[in-house]
Amino acid sequence: MLLTITTTHAPATDMGFLLEKHPDKVHEFELSSGRATVFYPEATPERCTVALLLEVDSIGLVRSGTARQSDSNMDQYVNDRPYVASSFLSVAIGTAFRSALAGKSRHRPELANMAIALEARIAVLPCRGGEKLLQDLFAPLGYTTQVIRLPLDTQFPEWGGSPYYSLSLRGHVRLQDLLRHLYVLIPVLDDRKHYWVGEDEVEKLLRQASDWLATHPIKESIARRYLKNRRSLARMALERLTVEDPDEDSGESALDDDTPQAARREVELEKRVSLQVRRLDKVAELVAAVGARSVVDLGCGEGQLLPRLLKLPTVDRIVGMDVSVRALERAADRLHLDRMPPRQRARIELLQGSLLYRDQRLEGFDLATVIEVIEHLDPPRLQALERVLFEAAHPTFVIVTTPNSEYNVNFQDLPAGAFRHADHRFEWTRQEFQAWCTRQAERFGYSVEYAPIGDEHAVTGPPTQLALFSRTAQ
DSSP: OEEEEEEOOSSGGGHHHHHTOOTTSOEEEEETTEEEEEEEEEEOSSOEEEEEEEEEOHHHHHHHTOSOOOSOTGGGTSSSTTTSOOHHHHHHHHHHTHHHHTTOOSSOHHHHTSOEEEEEEEEEEEOTTHHHHHHHHHGGGTOEEEEEEEESOTTOGGGOEEEEEEEEEEEEEOHHHHHHHHHHHHHHTOTTOOSOOOHHHHHHHHHHHTTTGGGOTTHHHHHHHHTTTOHHHHHHHHHTEEEEOOOTTTSSOOEEEEEEHHHHHHHHHHHTTTHHHHHHHHHHHHHHHHTOSEEEEETOTTTSSHHHHHTOTTOOEEEEEESOHHHHHHHHHHHTGGGSOHHHHTTEEEEEOOTTSOOGGGTTOSEEEEESOGGGSOHHHHHHHHIIIIIIIOOSEEEEEEEBGGGGGGOTTSOTTOOSSTTOSOOBOHHHHHHHHHHHHHHHTEEEEEEEESOOBTTTBOSEEEEEEEEOOO
């Protein structure tokens, strides 16, 4: 079975950095099902293609006891497993492209977080639901799909089509997202998943799909198929898919069935003090106070700050930027962009892009907001953000908020030493945050002042800490 991924991102040979596989070499991996080989059929600055070839050893699987037992002993040896994309290919992706699947690139970390032009082709894919099912699975994820049904036998066209398809996916996405989609959805189409499905498969599904499955139109079907129609496991997975969606009017944090579990815990912890609402209100208050006329919200997510900025008559231009296409789509829904009056619509724009890569679109703003973002970044990526934000974009004002780790002891449901969100890479004390802010101010020509957000504790301080950077005269 064969999977190819092609990019025209310039230089296209950056694919080697993303996959940590040199284009001039052939890379082989021994698997329980056979052998996986990664190679590059083409690698030029204009176009680069990587191929993952999986050779399944059917006889070896039967002898090892891995093959699925059936009523026919011959079926163990004669089947479609060596020729079609199946759960075996999903395992091969996880092994051969492990670092890319995790969103890591040692030599080009900023590249791993960029959306680039990608095209994936699967030569033979089983799908008894037909072309409609393939479209229902991949189109909501933003891909342009091309589906070709393969004939049952080319020598006997009257026999009609087979249950096998050739699939092409085109999109402007992160490589990590493409691999995660394939990793989960290929087994969804495979009704002969080769390994035992238990609760550990629920964890695997949530690990690879929690950031996109929650909003997928057929998430129930995906969860059920992935978990081999074990409905109790599917219910368990769906119950844990939730998305942070605070209710703007009530001031309370509303939780729906689309919120990731880690975000749900953070919302529940902070709900008692309406911390999210206070954060957003404080930021909007400062935007008005400094008189900013143009604002860019970096890492805007689902656009929770943007409605508040629209209410400020002094702000003429508002831009929300995020790396997640899905989050931006939800932001557009939140803002009702399709029904917004023309004059109002002209004030706001949503951009897809990485906060870790220099982007001319970020230049020229009066103010940039970075709300609850920095704690999600590993140190090397945080260093990249510092240069992008303070040096390249260099707005007149910058507002940064982040949790105050000293306050965590006041959350009774949070275990000692744990972070508020499972994706946080760090949570700083007030001293650590102010030390970081001072370094950035000195490096890039800013002054900085601090403000608490939330009810302050006499010893541990506020739950959230805020820094307002003001560019000094050059």
